[in-house]
Amino acid sequence: MTTVVTTAYAVAATVTDPEMPMLTLEDLGVLRDVREDADGSVDVAITPTYSGCPAMATMRDDLVHRLRDAGYADVRVRVELSPAWSSDWITDRGRAALAEHGISPPGAAPIASGPVALNLLPTRRAVACPRCRSTAVELTSEFGPTACKALYRCTDCLEPFEHVKEI
Amino acid sequence: MNEFHQTPSHSAPDPSHEDGSVYDGLLGTDSSQWAFGTDFEDPLAGVDTTVPDGVDHRMLAAYCLALADDALVFSHRLSEWCSNAPDLEEDIALANIALDLLGQARLLLARAAAADPDVVPVLPEGSPVPAEDALAFFREADEFRNVRFVEVPNGDFAHTVARVLLFATARLAVLDRLTGSRDAVLAAVAAKGVKELTYHRDYAGRWFLTLARGTEESRRRLVAALDQLWPLYPEMLATHPVEAAAAEAGVGVDPATVAAETDVVLEQVLAMSGVDRPQRASLAGVDGRTGRDGLHTEALSRMLAEMQVVARAHPMGQW
Ligand SMILES: [Zn+2]
Numbered sequence: 001m002t003t004v005v006t007t008a009y010a011v012a013a014t015v016t017d018p019e020m021p022m023l024t025l026e027d028l029g030v031l032r033d034v035r036e037d038a039d040g041s042v043d044v045a046i047t048p049t050y051s052g053c054p055a056m057a058t059m060r061d062d063l064v065h066r067l068r069d070a071g072y073a074d075v076r077v078r079v080e081l082s083p084a085w086s087s088d089w090i091t092d093r094g095r096a097a098l099a100e101h102g103i104s105p106p107g108a109a110p111i112a113s114g115p116v117a118l119n120l121l122p123t124r125r126a127v128a129c130p131r132c133r134s135t136a137v138e139l140t141s142e143f144g145p146t147a148c149k150a151l152y153r154c155t156d157c158l159e160p161f162e163h164v165k166e167i
Numbered sequence: 168m169n170e171f172h173q174t175p176s177h178s179a180p181d182p183s184h185e186d187g188s189v190y191d192g193l194l195g196t197d198s199s200q201w202a203f204g205t206d207f208e209d210p211l212a213g214v215d216t217t218v219p220d221g222v223d224h225r226m227l228a229a230y231c232l233a234l235a236d237d238a239l240v241f242s243h244r245l246s247e248w249c250s251n252a253p254d255l256e257e258d259i260a261l262a263n264i265a266l267d268l269l270g271q272a273r274l275l276l277a278r279a280a281a282a283d284p285d286v287v288p289v290l291p292e293g294s295p296v297p298a299e300d301a302l303a304f305f306r307e308a309d310e311f312r313n314v315r316f317v318e319v320p321n322g323d324f325a326h327t328v329a330r331v332l333l334f335a336t337a338r339l340a341v342l343d344r345l346t347g348s349r350d351a352v353l354a355a356v357a358a359k360g361v362k363e364l365t366y367h368r369d370y371a372g373r374w375f376l377t378l379a380r381g382t383e384e385s386r387r388r389l390v391a392a393l394d395q396l397w398p399l400y401p402e403m404l405a406t407h408p409v410e411a412a413a414a415e416a417g418v419g420v421d422p423a424t425v426a427a428e429t430d431v432v433l434e435q436v437l438a439m440s441g442v443d444r445p446q447r448a449s450l451a452g453v454d455g456r457t458g459r460d461g462l463h464t465e466a467l468s469r470m471l472a473e474m475q476v477v478a479r480a481h482p483m484g485q486w
Binding site: 051052060078120121142 | 274339343372428
């Protein structure tokens with residue numbers, strides 16, 4: 001007989017993002033820490049993608065439910081604001097899942113050094129259409145249906161698609 | 168009489184019915200069905216909000232309120248564009264910017280409340296309204312510490328473009344410095360804010376350029392909007408005693424110290440757009456008092472009346 005040891009981290013890592021359910025919170029990089037204390041309680045730290053991320057409460061509720069279902073009765077979810085979330089934290093598996101679901105994954109986040117430079121030209125990104133792989137794409141808007149996405153359009157297959165912004 | 172009229176397809180809930188009603192689920196305690204849960208939601212849950220050594224907690228709270236109120240009031244003005252913007256993309260963009268600012272405001276209001284619980288309006292005993300909401304919905308206009316720049320009513324789209332540009336340019340410079348705050352919470356909120364404001368400033372800068380170089384009419388409107396906003400703009404970069412004290416204590420930023428940097432960015436946009444800097448004097452305060460002192464234009468009272476009415480009608484309400 002084998003004993004399956006399920007850690008609280010492994011359970012928490014299965015919870016998905018409410019707005020992009022193809023990603024787990026781990027893949028999105030918002031799951032920062034899961035600690036099991038000697039008394040059996042679990043302390044989970046998550047970080048918001050954007051300051052106004054409306055999904056934080058749902059993430060917290062989903063984490064509490066999933067961990068309770070796995071037998072952890074005492075679960076606390078806390079917010080960790082620092083360091084600020086970066087799109088660089090999306091894992092390779094997460095990027096593959098995004099692409100598979102028609103969402104263009106982010107490129108490398110800009111490196112902060114000195115005052116932030118103004119950019120009056122459309123952001124230059126190496127973006128390919130997630131459907132036909134064409135690089136003939138145009139930016140429709142830097143703001144999309146969720147805080148973390150920009151809107152693009154493929155000029156070959158003409159389909160619109162979303163791109164996760166670099167921050 | 169046909170039966171259809173006697174038996175509506177959806178019967179009204181009868182709370183005494185033995186099988187209950189279809190609405191019972193709404194009254195349950197399982198918060199998982201709600202997008203935002205029904206519990207008290209603390210945006211700083213588990214964050215260490217200890218006030219740094221030697222820092223006056225009342226001053227820190229007052230400083231956080233000023234930063235929060237700028238974001239909250241401007242967020243509300245931007246949200247007034249929902250379903251009214253020139254096209255769907257701009258509607259979504261302005262809503263996103265409003266949401267980012269609302270998020271910053273929530274964190275900062277919660278930080279103010281944690282630093283000094285005395286700033287939070289007192290609500291009836293047992294009220295489930297969290298501190299950040301009490302601050303947003305239960306303060307009078309003269310208790311708000313935002314600059315008047317953010318409270319004046321919206322004009323046309325050009326007015327909003329100019330206002331977002333000026334606001335995001337100044338706030339980005341302030342928050343960029345604030346990332347070095349001795350208060351770890353403020354430093355963290357600032358670090359997130361910088362990333363967001365970078366997008367807001369670029370967005371407004373691009374539209375400013377587009378409108379300036381667009382048609383005669385778009386240019387005329389943009390120039391008029393900038394002229395209208397200009398007298399209010401200096402207040403954002405003026406030093407208020409609370410900001411001076413916060414800077415002195417190493418927790419805040421004196422906006423006057425980023426005025427030059429802000430101006431360089433603005434000049435870039437004006438030069439590329441071929442728009443002259445308006446020649447207008449700044450709007451005077453009253454007996455030296457301005458928005459940061461709680462001295463506001465009438466527009467803020469009207470805005471708050473709309474923003475606060477539902478929350479105030481239900482001080483015991485759960486959302
Ligand atoms: Zn395509």
